[in-house]
Amino acid sequence: MPELRQNPITKQWVIIATERAKRPQDLAKKAADIKPVPSYVEQCPFCPGNERLTPPESLRIGDAAGKWQVRVVANRFAALSSDGERVRKHEGLHNTVNGVGIHNVIIETPDHSKSIALLSHAEVELIVQCYRDSYIAALHDPRVENVTLFKNHGLAAGTSLEHPHSQLIATPIIPPDIRYRMEEALRYYDWSGECIFCKVLSDEIAERIRLVEETEHFASFIPFAALTPFSLWIYPKRHMASFGEIHPEEMRDLAGMLRLVLAKLYYGLANPDYNYIVRSAPSEGRYLRYYHWYLTVIPRLTRTAGFELGSGMYINPTIPEANAEFLRSVALPSEAFASA
Amino acid sequence: MPELRQNPITKQWVIIATERAKRPQDLAKKAADIKPVPSYVEQCPFCPGNERLTPPESLRIGDAAGKWQVRVVANRFAALSSDGERVRKHEGLHNTVNGVGIHNVIIETPDHSKSIALLSHAEVELIVQCYRDSYIAALHDPRVENVTLFKNHGLAAGTSLEHPHSQLIATPIIPPDIRYRMEEALRYYDWSGECIFCKVLSDEIAERIRLVEETEHFASFIPFAALTPFSLWIYPKRHMASFGEIHPEEMRDLAGMLRLVLAKLYYGLANPDYNYIVRSAPSEGRYLRYYHWYLTVIPRLTRTAGFELGSGMYINPTIPEANAEFLRSVALPSEAFASA
Numbered sequence: 060m061p062e063l064r065q066n067p068i069t070k071q072w073v074i075i076a077t078e079r080a081k082r083p084q085d086l087a088k089k090a091a092d093i094k095p096v097p098s099y100v101e102q103c104p105f106c107p108g109n110e111r112l113t114p115p116e117s118l119r120i121g122d123a124a125g126k127w128q129v130r131v132v133a134n135r136f137a138a139l140s141s142d143g144e145r146v147r148k149h150e151g152l153h154n155t156v157n158g159v160g161i162h163n164v165i166i167e168t169p170d171h172s173k174s175i176a177l178l179s180h181a182e183v184e185l186i187v188q189c190y191r192d193s194y195i196a197a198l199h200d201p202r203v204e205n206v207t208l209f210k211n212h213g214l215a216a217g218t219s220l221e222h223p224h225s226q227l228i229a230t231p232i233i234p235p236d237i238r239y240r241m242e243e244a245l246r247y248y249d250w251s252g253e254c255i256f257c258k259v260l261s262d263e264i265a266e267r268i269r270l271v272e273e274t275e276h277f278a279s280f281i282p283f284a285a286l287t288p289f290s291l292w293i294y295p296k297r298h299m300a301s302f303g304e305i306h307p308e309e310m311r312d313l314a315g316m317l318r319l320v321l322a323k324l325y326y327g328l329a330n331p332d333y334n335y336i337v338r339s340a341p342s343e344g345r346y347l348r349y350y351h352w353y354l355t356v357i358p359r360l361t362r363t364a365g366f367e368l369g370s371g372m373y374i375n376p377t378i379p380e381a382n383a384e385f386l387r388s389v390a391l392p393s394e395a396f397a398s399a
Numbered sequence: 400m401p402e403l404r405q406n407p408i409t410k411q412w413v414i415i416a417t418e419r420a421k422r423p424q425d426l427a428k429k430a431a432d433i434k435p436v437p438s439y440v441e442q443c444p445f446c447p448g449n450e451r452l453t454p455p456e457s458l459r460i461g462d463a464a465g466k467w468q469v470r471v472v473a474n475r476f477a478a479l480s481s482d483g484e485r486v487r488k489h490e491g492l493h494n495t496v497n498g499v500g501i502h503n504v505i506i507e508t509p510d511h512s513k514s515i516a517l518l519s520h521a522e523v524e525l526i527v528q529c530y531r532d533s534y535i536a537a538l539h540d541p542r543v544e545n546v547t548l549f550k551n552h553g554l555a556a557g558t559s560l561e562h563p564h565s566q567l568i569a570t571p572i573i574p575p576d577i578r579y580r581m582e583e584a585l586r587y588y589d590w591s592g593e594c595i596f597c598k599v600l601s602d603e604i605a606e607r608i609r610l611v612e613e614t615e616h617f618a619s620f621i622p623f624a625a626l627t628p629f630s631l632w633i634y635p636k637r638h639m640a641s642f643g644e645i646h647p648e649e650m651r652d653l654a655g656m657l658r659l660v661l662a663k664l665y666y667g668l669a670n671p672d673y674n675y676i677v678r679s680a681p682s683e684g685r686y687l688r689y690y691h692w693y694l695t696v697i698p699r700l701t702r703t704a705g706f707e708l709g710s711g712m713y714i715n716p717t718i719p720e721a722n723a724e725f726l727r728s729v730a731l732p733s734e735a736f737a738s739a
Contacts, residue, residue, distance in 0.1 A: 060480050061498025063572060070575040074498060076478045138416045138706075138714045140400050151602060152595075153623055158401025158414055207712075209705025217704025228706050232403060235410040236711025239579060255492075262491060283493055336709035357708055364557025365549025366478075366568050368697055369676035371576025372547075374478045 064284035068255055070243055072372045073284045079376040083385045086288055086360045086377070088329040096172040096221065104135075105222035107169045117163065118192055120185050128182065129189045130166045137162035138228060145202040145231045161197050161206075161229035165189050166222065174212060174223050175318055176325035179395070184314040190225070190337065191310060195303045197229040198342040205233045205341045208302070213332025215359040233341045241340075241350060248349035256351030260294045269383045272319055276312040279320050281383045286373035287361055289328065289382050291320060293354040301345035302337050302352045317354065320386075322396065324358060327389035333358040404624035408595055410583055412712045413624045419716040423725045426628055426700045426717070428669040436512040436561065444475075445562035447509045457503065458532055460525050468522065469529045470506045477502035478568060485542040485571045501537050501546075501569035505529050506562065514552060514563050515658055516665035519735075523654040530565070530677065531650060535643045537569040538682040545573045545681045548642070553672025555699040573681045581680070581690060588689035596691030600634045609723045612659055616652040619660050621723040626713035627701055629668065629722050631660060633694040641685035642677050642692045657694065660726075662736065664698060667729035673698040 062075045104112035107126070118131035133141065139160030146157045167186050168178060175183055190208055197206045210225040211218035247255040263269055263280045271279040271291065279293045293316055295309060305313070317335075324331055339352035367373050402415045444452035447466070458471035473481065479500030486497045507526050508518060515523055530548055537546045550565040551558035587595040603609055603620045611619040611631065619633045633656055635649060645653070657675075664671055679692035707713050 063496040065494040067492040072574050074478050079476050136419050138414050152407040154405040156403040158403055207706055207709045209709050211704040217702040232412055234412050234710050234712045334705035334708055336705050362557040364551040365674035365676050366547055368674055369547045369549050370574050372574045
């Protein structure tokens with residue numbers, strides 16, 4: 060018998076379709092679909108030597124020799140314009156805002172072939188630092204109401220550029236999906252006096268069956284009502300509504316956790332396409348007691364079809380507890396993950 | 400300058416990304432990707448002669464010679480089970496329901512190659528009749544709270560079976576996406592005394608710039624805040640909250656409109672993959688004055704990436720008004736669409 064589970068935070072429902080259940084191996088990429096990626100591609104706008112092909116840098120971290128390790132630049136095909144004031148218009152039922160905001164690209168490494176699963180802990184820490192700094196800079200723009208920080212890895216995740224990069228889009232409005240999450244979290248807080256995210260986290264750490272890994276400052280786990288196979292949450296243990304509040308030692312810890320989780324996917328499911336997103340309170344809500352930022356990783360192993368588009372429900376043909384167990388069991392190369 | 404537009408019904412925001420604007424031709428399938436489809440495939444479980452490969456029929460429409468024209472059967476890999484009572488459980492934060500419900504397949508035609516764009520008006524009318532009859536039958540199941548009727552056409556739309564078919568999934572819960580839409584619609588009704596869907600429809604018919612086609616009982620148009628290129632709405636002109644309330648002459652008219660719209664996509668964009676969904680009030684709300692059923696067609700021409708998953712916002716690299724103009728201009732084969 061299938062089971063419907065409800066996400067206690069978003070109230071979204073998923074059908075855990077036991078009759079269609081797939082094994083992790085069935086979801087892994089076929090060996091024939093895995094193509095070797097070169098370290099350097101002459102025409103790649105993000106490879107070293109082609110810096111003139113990107114708009115100017117807003118941030119750069121370099122090494123002792125003066126070479127860049129992470130760069131932040133404006134997106135050459137920006138979805139929003141960085142110039143001008145925010146103007147809202149109402150005509151009849153039509154509500155519009157002109158498209159002002161920020162659309163940046165974080166180029167994660169000079170090496171064309173190195174996704175986070177293959178970088179060192181220290182290298183990933185530099186990426187997280189750039190995330191934090193770009194995030195805070197965006198919050199300080201008075202036109203900005205909400206910041207989405209995300210990564211698209213692979214074709215199925217919607218990327219067209221192979222060189223490892225993330226993006227930041229800062230919009231002049233707060234979208235309703237975020238408002239609804241906040242309302243649900245507030246309702247729980249009003250009833251219990253507790254942040255629902257903190258409660259979910261402490262339950263998962265106590266129960267352990269959906270836990271993937273726990274570190275000093277973070278825990279990663281498969282949500283009880285995971286909408287899609289192997290979607291995964293990384294929660295900070297300290298209550299913080301906004302990603303911008305992260306401390307240096309937490310950044311270092313997050314870098315290790317993110318790298319470990321992505322390596323588990325890389326080695327366990329043969330480098331699947333995935334998105335990840337930093338979900339954080341809007342800028343006006345950075346000190347809320349009832350909201351909590353986290354990072355969600357969504358491997359793109361299945362396709363959304365008419366049922367998902369029509370109902371907002373999902374059909375997950377895997378079991379969250381079995382997926383967590385599988386990820387815990389994935390062995391990582393010992394030289395790169397000595398402490399893991 | 401890009402423009403952010405808000406859907407007045409769902410409150411969702413889309414970035415109309417003028418800087419990335421694509422022409423309709425850029426989104427059409429390449430000729431090399433279009434493969435001829437045979438009328439009959441020996442191993443296809445939905446082709447005539449293989450009826451034993453599907454679960455028993457719950458509905459069949461036959462012709463004078465006794466051959467079936469449309470069949471409704473249970474899904475062999477059903478996401479929900481038709482047996483048992485509905486049982487809800489609460490354990491801590493975990494809310495679950497056992498997976499009871501209905502998962503049917505509507506096999507639209509005996510001809511493996513004939514999608515709706517290629518069928519006759521009379522043939523499509525039989526499909527719409529089966530939709531209505533299956534829909535009403537599902538509403539009468541006391542375990543069912545919400546019914547989603549949808550079609551997946553093509554790989555990008557999530558289908559694995561090529562033979563033209565639709566699906567009906569009836570769930571024992573109402574998902575939050577539907578609740579939120581209803582709440583927003585109620586809020587508008589409380590303020591204006593008017594159904595917001597009726598208002599959007601009358602505005603679009605008066606303005607005409609996003610209109611694709613108008614018939615006696617229906618109008619089709621590109622929404623002002625279309626989330627993706629060429630997504631399109633077909634609205635009944637008469638106020639009805641539930642699809643189950645459709646009259647016979649409206650079914651005939653809807654069949655003509657659906658066929659025409661899908662033919663415009665077929666000939667204008669080279670048979671794109673698409674989903675369509677009948678969005679209707681949940682069974683308990685079938686006579687609501689503030690809710691209105693409609694059919695939404697979503698061509699799958701772009702991919703959702705981290706920004707969409709993280710914010711619920713979309714980036715549409717096309718202009719709704721230009722897309723409507725393009726669809727109005729698409730010429731259809733005159734022998735099949737004499738009156739269009």
